[in-house]
Amino acid sequence: MPQQQHILFVVNSFPPRVGGIERHIADLADELVRQGHRATVVTLAEVSGVTTENGITVHRLRRHFPVASVMSFPALGTARRLRQQFAHAGVTAISTHTRFFPMSWVGVAAGRRLGVPVLHTEHGSDFVRGVSPLIGLASRVVDVTVGRQTMRKATSVLGVSEQVIAFVKRLSGVAGTVFYNAINLDGWERPDDLHVALRRFVFVGRLVPGKGWDSLLSAAALLAADETVQPFTVEILGDGPDMASLRAQIEQAGLRSCVRAHGYVSGETVRTYLRDSVLVNPTTLAEGFQTTLLEALAGTCQIVTYNVPGAAQLASEGAPLFIVTEQNPNALATAMRAALDTPKPSYPFEQLKQWSWPQRVQQYLALVSKAQR
Template sequence: MTAPVRPAPDSARHIAFIVNNYLPNVGGVEFHVAALASQLASLGVRVSIFALNNGTPSDLSSNPRIVRFQCSPAVGGVLAWPWPGTTRKIRRMLVGESVTAISTHTRFFPMSLIGVRLAHRLGIPSVHTEHGSASVKGVSPLVALASNLIDKTMGRLVLRRATKVLCISEGARDFVRELAGVNGQVFHNAIDTESFSHCSDQSTEAQDAPAGRKKLVYVGRLVQGKGWDVALATAERLAADHPAIKLHFVGDGPDRGTLAARAAASPLADRLVIHGQQPPARIAELLRGSVFLNPTTLSEGFQTTLLEAVAAGAAVVSTPVGAALHLLEAGADVRLAQADDTDAWIDEVRQALDSPAVPPSPALLASFDWKRRAAEYLRVIDALPNT
């Protein structure tokens, strides 16, 4: 498919993203930054991305321009520290470039601190987007202690020094207010809805019977707290009454071996597929006509997987996380159950399986598409005063 032609960058706007991680690293923050930056570039905005990466070269000729810096080894594959001199190098590249604003993401990353400080030094506004809705959970006591210390020092400093704080969910807004006393503005996550709503109409697997659904799908990391074990247990309980259902796991993580062992001994073994990481087109195909299971108990921000599921026409059964509550209120096909309430999970998933597919309204899809969100981001920036 031919790539869309981007308009020439508008010299009146230049947004610099200063972030720890960017593609090819994959994760919620990375996808958010990449999608927002790409959509801004498609609107004619000049975009620069400054990120840490020891193995991937920079790309200085594109829009977005991507500049990568050497860094320490990443703790947990996520948290790395820039080498001394990184701030000076970024400032040297930005001086004289008429930067409109600096964009940072997630309070505890060192590059977020660099970003808000550089904005003050250059006399330009900074927009910080907070992706977390609570302190880090599901980690060892030592890591939890260190994370809380970073939150109450560097995290507070980032949130308080940013000109504007955006929060990807109502939960993130409440967390920001509690941690730093800052009133953030909700700026929900988004997706490319067309990629999911127009997925594989010709797939025979995707065409469920009008009376109900035949697929259960889990998309997420295979780690403790994400709920893959709840998804498996729920499917096993429903297997006898729904002999045609299949269970699909999409994602990877340290628990994959445990899941594989459980799956091999499961009564659902011949109807269970562990796919690993998959491209968006394949995820969209699997989600279409399915029941999407989201039994997470972690500190989620605003999960784009729920948006993708709704866009693909899936019914959603989830714990009451921010994205699920928002979609339910907006009229999406969403059901809620607490992760530790086994009977509730059985009942809600059973109802979703037995109900006919209800496609989302065009208005709902448009409300969480990146085209609309990028335009909203520009309105936020245009309203900011210089520091």
């Protein structure tokens, strides 16, 4: 029988906070528990406490010096206290995520104190984009100092796409291992009947600069003004600081009759709208590997996307992607129309299982075993 692992996740944030990294950590921990292993999470929060969530023990430490809604810091001496707390807890490996989060630095130090390997996972494919020049400069300074050292001192570095691994190498000189993102296929099972493609575009994501909501609206306005284009709708799922600007652009472009901004919605609602629609993904941020692409395939969507990490790999496997190489509204509108008028065959559900967490956790456990040698 394989050795039971006890993975200690030392991370800045964890659900109920919503985000791609938080979801990756939670899904990985959840599947580890499903497969008979132990998962413990140490994270930062407004209020400290210990809970058990889906079989995962979660230790929330009080956060300090929060910066916007992204960054916060642990108390001094946290690594030493983790060593004292978990010295006899049978921890076999530590999992950290993203180079610039302070808890990643803590996790590397705790791993050294506990004498266990640290597997560090990177989720971004470049330096931070879509922020103010001051924040961009500050984040780059962090990247080339403590971020670089986090990668170099970790036992092994994983990256959620080939582009992420290339960035890791460029920043730290470390040769990482590709560890693709994955999804939970529960709730996505679909019958083998024919589906009726909807004339519906869907955008999923935070409403922040660089995510592409404005490019989508500009492209939608071009299509709406073309009398040869049949009626369509646009569903925008997500919230963020750009919501007011989004609503204003909808009004200015005369799109109120066909565009709806839903704000934050549940995962179940996202699944509903991704059924047989067209996902539009015009992000220019330093994405790692967006699970929304996989969810769209599970929902038999067509996908219109800029050339983000993972897109070429999925397209090479026959996924119905329209990759837009020119980042402008005209090119985006052309691809959007093609996805409606000449859709490609949907991605086989059986093939999608290779992108599911049960498969990915088997890879993770193999990487843990390798790091322990």
